[in-house]
Amino acid sequence: MAVRIAWFKVHHPILYYAAYFTVRASDFDLIAMTQGSAVIRSRIDEINAKGLEASKKEKDLLTVLELALEMCERGMNFKKVDLYRSKASEFIIDGNSLIPPFDAIPGLGTNVAKAIVAAREEKEFLSKEDLQQRGRVSKTIIEYLDTLGCLEGLPDANQLSLF
Structure with a gap:
């Protein structure tokens, strides 16, 4: 072996x-x-x-x-966790890079990782608030994902501002 x-x-x-x-x-x-x-x-x-x-x-x-x-x-090299490509618990090969799974995030368990994958298969996330609700993700994990740069382009809330 x-x-x-x-x-x-x-x-x-x-x-x-x-x-x-x-x-x-x-x-x-x-x-x-x-x-x-x-x-x-x-x-x-x-x-x-x-x-x-x-x-x-x-x-x-x-x-x-x-x-x-x-x-x-x-x-x-490693890429950052990808909200739309990462799997729940397996690393993905992308050329000469590895995309980490959701459960590689500290404090995020396998059940929550599976919930995120299931929620993104239903429809795209509208905001960080939507990810938190549908993916059953804690605020701490949202902040960690933001620090990693995984949530670029996602607004904070579902509510749109007119001004």
Whole structure:
């Protein structure tokens, strides 16, 4: 099995990384991962500087960040979560990039991720308020998605202003 995994890592790396991040990784720092290798490297150094003081979650994140750094150094990258293309829990391959799933967002569970996918299949989201209601997404997650730049072009509320 190790030989098969190594073969994919060498000959079809984007498939390997998509499978790894979908199946194995549980903690993500999407803000660092979408900004490239320099930011990922600084985040790794930040965790390593803590040494034994680092929490278990940070140590788990360190492994994911190291693999993300390796991927970026090999010429591949992460895109931001896409409101209309991301799946609930699987990374999507887009050329030499990976589009993260909704459940890679911290604090967003698989059930909410599935609700977002189901809601977007019904019809497009009109606003952030619409996403929050139909997708059953908390205000904190809406703010996080806004920070990532996933909600560009979506107005805050359904109500249109005349002035």
